[in-house]
Amino acid sequence: MDLHLQVFVTVVEKQNFTRAAEELHMTQPAVSQYVRTFEANIGTRLLERSNKYVRLNKVGEIVYHHAKEILGIYTKMQTLVDDVTNVASGPISIGASYTYGEYVLPHIIANLQKTYPYIQPTVTIDNTTEIASLVDSYQLDVGIVEGHFKDQQLTVEEFAEDQMVVVAASKHILGSKKGSVDSSDLNKETWIVREKGSGTREATEKMFDQLGISPTKLMSFGSTQPIKESVEAGLGISLLSKWVVQKELKNGELKILDSKGLPFFRQFSIVTKSSFQTKALEVFIDLLRENKLLTKLKA
Structure with missing residues (x-):
């Protein structure tokens, strides 16, 4: 070097x-x-x-x-050379969008470290657009992003489905309503959404189109936690991955709203740039493909 x-x-x-x-x-x-x-x-x-x-x-x-x-x-070249020993070891730089990075990836990393202790992962969490950009400029070895992502410069592989639900505070007027809610009710509400460029914002806008609604009241946040806090406080409703709200649903703080066309589904995708992959990176991507956590959640 x-x-x-x-x-x-x-x-x-x-x-x-x-x-x-x-x-x-x-x-x-x-x-x-x-x-x-x-x-x-x-x-x-x-x-x-x-x-x-x-x-x-x-x-x-x-x-x-x-x-x-x-x-x-x-760094990638040096690690590939080291792989002649056929031992999965060395650094891998992983990027993930917020939902996967904060709620699923830690479990994958823990499993990776148990089985392959000589692999040294570093993790960057950001929105889908930024993670893809970092992979494209070789600053990340692999990215996990949300939504239907296409880029001619990147290799994109859809590998898992994410179930997304509309949630409200249990004390919210829609949260306390029995049965399903109409799309007109959803259209009148304040929606707490992610920033432009995030996979969750893309999914929210696609859901609006699917349900035929166009809410005029939007509040935007740059991460998931303040969205959950805002919904719990009764400021509005939001579309979030079911992964994100597991604890709040279990504790009764949030409630899933039932409406025609819901829940909404999107894809998680693996994005890479180089056609040459280190042994460590191959092992990590295989773990992503084999991951059963998302299946367990839907069950």
Whole structure:
């Protein structure tokens, strides 16, 4: 690996030469020299420096973006070479959208570590769009995303179905209603939704089309937990994965609303970029395919 590249990326991410030196187990002057040499090789300054900060300039942003891709490809190459021992080991970088990443993936990782203790997973959780982008730029080895995802640059494999339900607080007027609710009732309500770019927001909009409703009152949040809290507080209703609301349903805090066309189903997909997969990554993807947790939930 080009150490100049690694030093430059570390300085950018730590935003400080001293912290970068600590991370790299180098002296601060050595880090500074590596960066100066790297800039000289590129032919221009890449960083704006002051006593308080280190920031990328416009050229630096371009170099940093591609440096991350290069380092990601190098790591993958090295791990593939190591796999000649046929032992599932080494790092894998996993990305997941919020629903799968927060409620299903921890169980998969625990199972992975029991069976393959030499695999070293790191996990990034974000919305579907961001996870796909990180896989596309080789910053993640694999992503698990929600919805019907298509990208010509990525390999996409649907591998599991997710049951989504409309929930309200038990004390909400619709939550306390016996029997099913009409689509007109759903249309009048305030909907607590995820941000644009998330798989759950995509599913919600598809459900609106399926039910023929177009609510005018929407409240948007960037993660699932505040949505659940808002629904429990009676601020509105929401479409969420059944995985997300298991505890709240069991404790009687939330209630599933029954209506024609519900529940709503979507797909979880595995997205990858490289056609070459390490042994560790192959093992992890096999575990995803074999996972029975989603089947148990629907039962």
